[in-house]
Amino acid sequence: MKRETLFLKIAVFLIGAPIVALCVLGLPWLAMDVAESDSKLAYVVYGILVVMYISAIPFFIALFQAFKLLSFIDKNNAFSELSVKALKTIKKCAIAISLLYVAAMPLFYILAEVDDAPGIILIGMIFIFGAAVIAVFAAVLQKLLKNAIDIKSENDLTV
Structure with a gap:
């Protein structure tokens, strides 16, 4: 394992x-807390929790792909x-995560209206825009890498 990517691989684990x-630990504790409180908003909180659990799946898939990408860099196979x-x-x-939280925004709105806390809507928006920024960044890198691979294959053929 190269030193250059070791830090990034550790960062991937620290993000996950x-x-x-x-x-x-956190989400089950929150679900039990809501269940014990006998709140009228339990269905809203449970809906948000379901979205959070579902969004964890594409999040970990993306982290695994980032780890694979770092492994390709280690093997000098980055341009492939x-x-x-x-x-x-x-x-x-990242697009899937954004869409999940867009679908959950009405739940964030209901929770914000009842608790009189408009900051809850901003939290939902952070999830949406954070994932959207990652999607755009990945798309730009994908396009650049594809162009670099095409240029590299052209240069290999012009020997």
Whole structure:
């Protein structure tokens, strides 16, 4: 394993660890707390929790693809169709996360109206725009990498 990508691989694990902790410890605790409170908004909170659990799936798929991309860089195979495919998967996962939270925005709105806390809507928007930025960035990198691969294959043929 090269030193250049070791830090990035550690960062990928450090990004995933809090999400695992949230899915295993935080969200079940929140669900039990809502169930015990006998709140009228339990269905809204449960809906948001379901979206959070579902969005964890594409999140971890994207993290795995990022780890694979770093492995390709380690093997001097960064300019390959496998890298383009990994970036395409990351882009699709980010779009899926954005769409999930767009679908959940009415739930965030209901929760914000009842609690009189408009900041809750901003939290939902952060999830949407954060994932959208990652999708755009992955799409740009995918396009650049595809163009670089095409130029490289042209240069290999002009020997």
